[in-house]
Amino acid sequence: DSGVTQTPKHLITATGQRVTLRCSPRSGDLSVYWYQQSLDQGLQFLIQYYNGEERAKGNILERFSAQQFPDLHSELNLSSLELGDSALYFCASSLAGVPTDTQYFGPGTRLTVL
Amino acid sequence: GQSLEQPSEVTAVEGAIVQINCTYQTSGFYGLSWYQQHDGGAPTFLSYNALDGLEETGRFSSFLSRSDSYGYLLLQELQMKDSASYFCAVRVETGGFKTIFGAGTRLFVKA
Numbered sequence: 001d002s003g004v005t006q007t008p009k010h011l012i013t014a015t016g017q018r019v020t021l022r023c024s025p026r027s028g029d030l031s032v033y034w035y036q037q038s039l040d041q042g043l044q045f046l047i048q049y050y051n052g053e054e055r056a057k058g059n060i061l062e063r064f065s066a067q068q069f070p071d072l073h074s075e076l077n078l079s080s081l082e083l084g085d086s087a088l089y090f091c092a093s094s095l096a097g098v099p100t101d102t103q104y105f106g107p108g109t110r111l112t113v114l
Numbered sequence: 115g116q117s118l119e120q121p122s123e124v125t126a127v128e129g130a131i132v133q134i135n136c137t138y139q140t141s142g143f144y145g146l147s148w149y150q151q152h153d154g155g156a157p158t159f160l161s162y163n164a165l166d167g168l169e170e171t172g173r174f175s176s177f178l179s180r181s182d183s184y185g186y187l188l189l190q191e192l193q194m195k196d197s198a199s200y201f202c203a204v205r206v207e208t209g210g211f212k213t214i215f216g217a218g219t220r221l222f223v224k225a
Contacts, residue, residue, distance in 0.1 A: 002156065033213070043157065043201060043215040056210025090156060099144045099205040100164065103213070105156035 003027065004093050004106035012112045018079040021109045023091030025072055029104070031055065031097030032074040034066055037108075038087035049074055050097035078111070086113045116140045118216035120202055125222040126192055134187045134219045136202035144205040146178050146185045147213070152198045160187065160200075189221075197223045 003026035013019055025032050034046040045058035049068035060066075063081075068074040078085060088108045094101035118138045126132040136146070145164035149157040161169055163178035163185060175188040189196055199218040206212055 002158075042217045043203075045213050045215075048210065048212075056212050058212050092157075097211075099207070099211045100162065102159045102162070105158070107156050 002104040002106060004091060004104050006089075006091050006106040006109050008109060009107065010110045010112075012114065013081060014114055015081055015083060017081050017113075018077065019081065019111065021076040021078070021089050021091075021111075023074045023076070023093075023106060025074070025091075025093030026104055029093035029095050030072065031094045031101070032068055032072070033092040033094070033103060034060075034074070034076050035090040035092065035105075036087045037090060038084075041087075043090075046076070048097065055097055081113045083113050086111055116204070116206065116214050118202055118204060118214065120200075120216045120219045122217065123220045123222070125224060127224050128192055128194060130192050131188065131190050132192060132221065134189075134200050134202075134221070136185045136187075136216055138183050138185075138202070138204050138216075140183075140204050140206050140214065142206040142208040143180070143183075144207050144211065146176070147203045147205065148174075148176050148187045149201045149203060149215075150198050151201065151218070157201065162205075192223050194223050194225065197221055 005024045031050045046060040048056040092103040092105045120136045148160040151157045161176035178185045203215045
């Protein structure tokens with residue numbers, strides 16, 4: 001158990017819908033990262049937050065947005081969902097958000113878009 | 115662009131040693147990490163190399179050569195539980211620090 005929690009574990013929804021994925025980092029960690037893992041694209045970095053501020057952006061679609069709240073939990077919002085958005089979404093956290101940090105991954109949210 | 119190459123599959127026998135190679139082409143390279151992921155599980159951090167050389171952590175070692183844009187993960191005394199996917203990942207500094215993952219190497223350990 002990494003100490004990172006993600007909810008929900010599974011999510012099934014329809015095309016065009018909007019969903020919110022939630023992540024609570026390990027106690028003491030200030031930085032949160034979001035990743036998407038799909039069969040054809042592998043593990044892709046989406047976005048990083050540090051203490052409430054966006055720190056780095058990866059291959060995140062405009063239909064996706066994220067934020068980190070004052071209590072350090074983070075939410076990833078996915079809208080206008082398409083079939084291709086079906087994937088495992090992981091949240092990771094680290095202490096300071098610097099490259100030498102160890103990133104601890106949560107168990108993931110499996111999103112299925114029908 | 116940024117790219118990483120690692121073998122898609124490796125098979126080895128229990129008790130043996132296996133090496134998983136990773137070559138990368140990136141700009142803003144900062145360091146190389148390795149992660150393990152069992153089926154249905156989350157990636158788990160194994161090692162991080164920012165400088166050239168070998169880092170050892172128990173049965174696992176990781177090596178980096180920045181001049182060759184190359185690294186490897188060495189697993190010794192293989193156990194059945196080591197059957198998993200192994201990802202190399204580069205940390206790059208391009209508009210913030212990002213982690214770019216390779217496609218993963220599936221390791222099968224046979225009895």
